[in-house]
Amino acid sequence: MQFIDRAEIEVEAGKGGDGIVAFRREKYVPAGGPAGGNGGRGGSVILEAAENLQTLLDFKYSRLFKAEDGKRGGPSNRTGAAGSDRVIEVPCGTVVYDADTGEVVGDLVKPNQTICVAQGGKGGLGNKHFLSNSNRAPEYALPGLPGEQKRLILELKLLAEVGIIGLPNAGKSTFIAAVSSARPKIADYPFTTLVPNLGVVRKPTGDGTVFADIPGLIAGASAGIGLGHDFLRHIERTRLLLHLVDLTAADPLEDYQTIQAELQAYGRGLGSRPQIIALNKLDAVDSETFTLVKEELMRFTNNPIFGISAVAGMGLDPLLQNVWQTLDNTVHSEVM
Structure with missing residues (x-):
């Protein structure tokens, strides 16, 4: 379709x-x-x-x-x-x-x-x-x-509680396929995903939470470059952003900052939306690389940082537990 x-x-x-x-x-x-x-x-x-x-x-x-x-x-x-x-x-x-x-x-x-x-x-x-x-x-x-x-x-504007963001090839489609029944097209070249993918991820209680894989974010996306400007609107309704960063990239910190800049430039409150950072492809790097990238990121953000491998299923449970906890906290703060 x-x-x-x-x-x-x-x-x-x-x-x-x-x-x-x-x-x-x-x-x-x-x-x-x-x-x-x-x-x-x-x-x-x-x-x-x-x-x-x-x-x-x-x-x-x-x-x-x-x-x-x-x-x-x-x-x-x-x-x-x-x-x-x-x-x-x-x-x-x-x-x-x-x-x-x-x-x-x-x-x-x-x-x-x-x-x-x-x-x-x-x-x-x-x-x-x-x-x-x-x-x-x-x-x-x-x-x-x-x-x-x-x-x-x-x-x-898609109705999803969690928006998955990141540069092309950060592993967003692989992640949503690993944690839900969604089966997006996946390949090792940029812009595999040309449309948003929705997946329902089950909580331990049995309730379902809708995750949206938002494609096409690159530098300049908020100004209409690439596919991102067309799809940034889909994360306007999300309560939580899950930012995937590729640990095997030439400069993971620069990749992180690129996406954050686009969120701020787009406005509509996306830059201040609650975020969780997932350093993906943990299985493809050594522990020293992961520790170095995590420490560098901690200089720029107070958001929780997790190491995961979507393709190998590493670190997904602790990450999802933090997602559920964050969503629960945002509900309580909205009520208060």
Whole structure:
């Protein structure tokens, strides 16, 4: 399945039905009277969060969504039928922006959550509405009002508690494959991962926590270089960042600082998000190298640092225990 996390669509609510001019024609009612009904309201366009959707792929092929128009009024004061609403399903985590103003229209996080993005037009008034003492036989009615039309930008931000970050080839995909049932494509060249991978990691209690492997972070990612700018938005919702650093890299400390600089440059609170650092590929270096890199990192951060090997399964349990503890602590601090 192709992963699409941004789309632009046009929505058009239905026009209200026209009111009509009609008069009563009843036996034994010689004066008659106005009896034109009002038009029905136009249908609205509604977005609904669906738990079974993971991408905005459908909006790559369908971009215009229109609700049904309301029906015109009828004689004998009959109101026209309302137009049917157009309900559009989007993945949970979709943020909706007005394409013309840039304002946030809504943020659909919970399953079945809905927002009305285009209101249907009101139905026009029939001539019955204009009956008065001075005008006993009005011969005019009002047309229905047009529905709202908008251009919207849909932006998907994955819902995950833990975001896995790091330079290409830091071992992020290998890690998520080792701790969950996710099976991302893995190879020994940069940018193997072109889309975010989600994996559910089970706690000892049996509860599941969603981890997201965020691809494409390189120097300049926050400014649109490489793939990172497109995917940094996916870690905005995470409560914890797990930063993987490749111990076999030419300069692991520089790699660490590169990612930290991109988080700060992107903003939105990512630079201050709780972090755990995992020095990966422990099986490929000697203990002296690991100790040296860890000591250098401790000069720049107070975040916990672990040595792991995702491919060999080394050090994963202590790391995950710290993840659970950190997540529990953030929940408690939010409550307080």
